[in-house]
Amino acid sequence: MILIHSTHEAGFKLGGIGAVLDGLLSAPGYLAQVDRTLLVGTMHTDDALEMDRLFGPHNGLQVTFFATGNLFSRDCTPALAAQLGAIEGRWGARLLYGQRPFGGALHEILLVDPTNVPRDRLNDFKYFVWERFGLASDRYESEYEFDQFMSASVPAFEALKVILEAGLSKFGPGSQPVVQSKTQGQDSKIILCHEFMGLPLWYAAEVAQPGTFKSVYIAHEVPTARRLVEDNPGHDTRFYNVMRTAHSMGLSIDEVFGDQTIFFKHAMVKTAAQCDLVLAVGDLVVDELRFVDVHFRDKRIDLVYNGVNARHLTLPDVRAAKAGLCDYAHTLTELRPTFVFSHATRMVVSKALWRDLRVMEALDPLLAARNESAVLFLLSSVIPQGRTPAEAQRMAQEYGWPRDHQEGWPDLIAHEVTLWKAITALNAKALASRVVLINQFGFSRDRCGDSMPPDLSFDDLRNGTDLEFGMSVYEPFGIAQIEPLPSGALC
Numbered sequence: 001m002i003l004i005h006s007t008h009e010a011g012f013k014l015g016g017i018g019a020v021l022d023g024l025l026s027a028p029g030y031l032a033q034v035d036r037t038l039l040v041g042t043m044h045t046d047d048a049l050e051m052d053r054l055f056g057p058h059n060g061l062q063v064t065f066f067a068t069g070n071l072f073s074r075d076c077t078p079a080l081a082a083q084l085g086a087i088e089g090r091w092g093a094r095l096l097y098g099q100r101p102f103g104g105a106l107h108e109i110l111l112v113d114p115t116n117v118p119r120d121r122l123n124d125f126k127y128f129v130w131e132r133f134g135l136a137s138d139r140y141e142s143e144y145e146f147d148q149f150m151s152a153s154v155p156a157f158e159a160l161k162v163i164l165e166a167g168l169s170k171f172g173p174g175s176q177p178v179v180q181s182k183t184q185g186q187d188s189k190i191i192l193c194h195e196f197m198g199l200p201l202w203y204a205a206e207v208a209q210p211g212t213f214k215s216v217y218i219a220h221e222v223p224t225a226r227r228l229v230e231d232n233p234g235h236d237t238r239f240y241n242v243m244r245t246a247h248s249m250g251l252s253i254d255e256v257f258g259d260q261t262i263f264f265k266h267a268m269v270k271t272a273a274q275c276d277l278v279l280a281v282g283d284l285v286v287d288e289l290r291f292v293d294v295h296f297r298d299k300r301i302d303l304v305y306n307g308v309n310a311r312h313l314t315l316p317d318v319r320a321a322k323a324g325l326c327d328y329a330h331t332l333t334e335l336r337p338t339f340v341f342s343h344a345t346r347m348v349v350s351k352a353l354w355r356d357l358r359v360m361e362a363l364d365p366l367l368a369a370r371n372e373s374a375v376l377f378l379l380s381s382v383i384p385q386g387r388t389p390a391e392a393q394r395m396a397q398e399y400g401w402p403r404d405h406q407e408g409w410p411d412l413i414a415h416e417v418t419l420w421k422a423i424t425a426l427n428a429k430a431l432a433s434r435v436v437l438i439n440q441f442g443f444s445r446d447r448c449g450d451s452m453p454p455d456l457s458f459d460d461l462r463n464g465t466d467l468e469f470g471m472s473v474y475e476p477f478g479i480a481q482i483e484p485l486p487s488g489a490l491c
Helices: 016-024 028-033 048-055 078-091 119-133 144-166 196-208 223-231 235-249 253-257 264-274 283-292 315-333 353-369 389-399 415-429 458-464
Strands: 002-006 036-042 062-066 094-102 105-113 189-194 214-219 277-280 301-303 339-346 374-381 433-438
Touching (some): 016 094, 078 094, 105 144, 119 196, 189 196, 196 214, 264 283, 277 283, 315 339, 315 374, 315 458, 339 458
Parallel strands (some): 002 189, 277 301, 339 374
Antiparallel strands (some): 062 094, 094 105
16 A cells, blocks of 8 residues: 655654654554555755755655756666656756655655746646536635645656656565555555645546545644634634534534635635545544535545654653753743743744733742642744844844843844733743744754754654643644643643
8 A cells, every 4th residue: 555645844843743743653553554655745955944844854855866956866867767757848847856754754855946947837737627617716716725735736747656666676665675566456656635635636547547545634733723813802612512503503614704715725625525525633623624514514524533652761861951941941031930831833823822921921920829839841932944143143132032132133132022012021921931932944953053952853852842732723733732642741
C-alpha cells in the first residue's frame, strides 16, 4: 500500500498537522501496514525564511533532486533527473524531491514552487475541476492560497507519477528498501488530503487518471466554522448553540448564516464529500462537517483522534528541564518562578490569547498570597516561519529581545503589537507573575538569543512546564495542549 499525504506541512513542521504527522508516520502500526509514504506540498524558493527552515539542520532534509539549488544525490538517476527537469521546463515550476524524518521515520517528500506556472495554462484543468467537482475556480483566483495550491497541483501530480513509476524507493518504513510492484492493484495507492490545501492534488489525479487513486479527506478542522467563530464577538458561545439547534431542525450552515460559498475554503470543503473516505479529528468536527453540506449528513465520517509521541522520561529529566526554564525565566523577568506555564500556538483569533492573560490576572493575587510565583512562556508568531537566527540574535543584542520588544519587523507586527501592549500592562501591575512573549518559531538558543541557556530546547519546554494553556474559541482537537501530557504536565 502506498499512501500519498497531500499537505502544506510536507517540507517542515508549521503547526498541529505537522505534530500529527510526526506521531502518525513513525507509529509502529503505521509502518507495519504501509509499504511506502510520500508527502506532497508546496514551497517558495524565493522566501529566505522558508528556505532557512527547509534546509536548516533541525529539519533533517536529504535532497535527491533540486535543480534550483543544483543539488542532486547519487540516488537521482539520469532518467529521473531528466523527467523531473522536463516537468519543470513544461510548467515553469520548481521541484524538490528528497526525504526527511517524521518523528524518527524517514519518508519521501515532493515539493513544488508554482510561482512561475502560467495561470492561463491551467484553464482547461480548472474547467474539468468544475465539471467533475462543481468547484467554480474563477470565483477564487484572486485568493492567494487558492491560487497557490491549485497552480501547484498539476505539476505536482505529474512529478508524483514519475516518482511512483520509478518503482524503487530506499525510503520506505524504517528506511528499509521497498520495491513497489507495478502490478499491484489500483486500490493500493491512496491520496490523503489533509484539509482544503490537500484537495487540489486529488483533483489533478482524478482529472488525469479517474479512479486510479482512492481518496481520503482528513478534516483537521472546518474552515467555515472557524471563520464564523472568529468573526463574531459571541465566538464559540454563539456558534455552537446555533449549530446544535440547526442540526435538530435539519438546516445547513448556508441556510442559517447565509451563502458561504464566497469563501473559497468553504467551497473546497464541500467537494470533499465526494472523497471515498472522510476522517475527522474530533467530535465537534464531525458535527461541523455535517452542518457544512447536506452531502456530509449521510456520509460515513470516521472519528480518528490525533496522537502524540510519548518520550521516555525520568523524574530527573523533568526536574532538569524545569530548572533550565526557571533559570531562563529569572534572566528575562527577575522572578524565579514556583510554577512554569507555557502556550505554544499560532497567533490567530481562534486561539483566544486574551484568555491566557485573564487567567494570569486572576492567578496573580492568589500566588502572591501563598508567597509563590509563576511565569508563562507564550510562544506565538504571526509569521509561521518565525525570524531567522541572525535576526533573533541581532534583536537580542540590540535591546534584549525577548525580554523587551519593539514595533516593526523583524520584531512585533500585526496582532503581536496588540498582544504585547496587553502583556506589558499586565506585567506592570502583577505582583507574583509575568508573561514572556517569544514571537518566534522554535525554542533554542540560536533562535531565541544568547539570554537562553545553551542547552535548553523545545523538548525542555514540554518536559519542564507545569501547565500548558489552550483555551481557544475554536479548537478541533488541541494537539498542542496534549503534547505536554506525556511529560506529566497538566493541560
